[in-house]
Amino acid sequence: MKRAKKILALILAMAMAACTLTACGSSTDASVGETEDAAVEEEAASETAGGVITFGTNAEFPPFEFVTANGVIGEFDGIDMAIAKQIAEENGMTAEIENMEFDSLLVALQNGQIDAVIAGMTITEERAEAVDFSVPYYTATQVMIVKEDSDIASAADMADKKICVIQGYTGEVCVSEMGYAYESFKKGTEAVMELVNGKCDVVVIDSATAAKYVSDNEGLKIVEDPDAFESEEYAIAVQKGNTELLDMINAAIETKLADGTISALAVQYTEAASEE
Ligand code: GLN
DSSP states (O other): OHHHHHHHHHHHHHHOOOOOSOTTSSOOOTTOOOOOOHHHHHHHHHHHHTTEEEEEEOSEETTTEEEOSSOSBTTEESHHHHHHHHHHHHTTOEEEEEEOOGGGHHHHHHTTSOSEEOSSOBOOHHHHHHEEEOOOOEEEEEEEEEETTOOOOSGGGGTTSOEEEETTSHHHHHHHHHTOOOEEESSHHHHHHHHHTTSOSEEEEEHHHHHHHHHHSTTEEEEOOTTTSOEEEEOOEEETTOHHHHHHHHHHHHHHHHTTHHHHHHHHHHHHHHHO
16 A cells, blocks of 8 residues: 555656746756867767767666666666666667766766766756756655654754755755755765664655655655645756757657656656565
8 A cells, every 4th residue: 555655656746747947946066067168069979879878877866776786777777777778779879877976967967978967867947057958757856754753744843953965966955945054965875874873853855765765764754845845857968959869868758758658667666666
């Protein structure tokens, strides 16, 4: 029943056509500057024509991307990894993954080190100034993970609590815009361990990833506050002006949303997560 509910929630989340340009305003990626280098763009475009699309990700974000023994692309698995592989293969290409810190993804994209970013990345106005986003493929929201006996029932209850976020995620942006002090971690698992060990009171992170952490760890629950956290939309990023790749990605996403492939992947990877 619990699983059925979760799956239903996921499907509903994807069906929501909310088109807000992010959650809590703009992102804090100070590192994303304005690199408008035509030569770099040329290089990225010709690489994709060579038969390989190099996707950058941060494989610390289950069920979208994580490292496992036998993933869909080498050691990488998850909803995003399956989507990346299908986009490449349906266009007669191969998908390769470069795993890096979330904070480094957009810079690597601007430098031409990778062709695209697929990382459960929320479209934000600030990011959209630096890169081009595809059509959205998934709707999520920030939620709070707390201990089962926590008295936190809304975002405002975090005011006098110790808050953990993950560096560069939209959750960090939300908490900082609320004006609360927080500690940031490099990985979701590290923040959740702090919570499990009683060193922090609440972790703010994306909904589907929160569900995975709660199912993996005893004694945790999710608290939602839709008034405080707006819906967010995940999309694939390409270099500004790389319309060839963007058109290919958009066509693939539109087909996969319409024929149910993406919802099926979300169900598949959520079930896999809760059976572990
Ligand atoms: N959706 C969040 C963001 O874009 C987190 C993404 C991620 O950690 N992969 O910031």
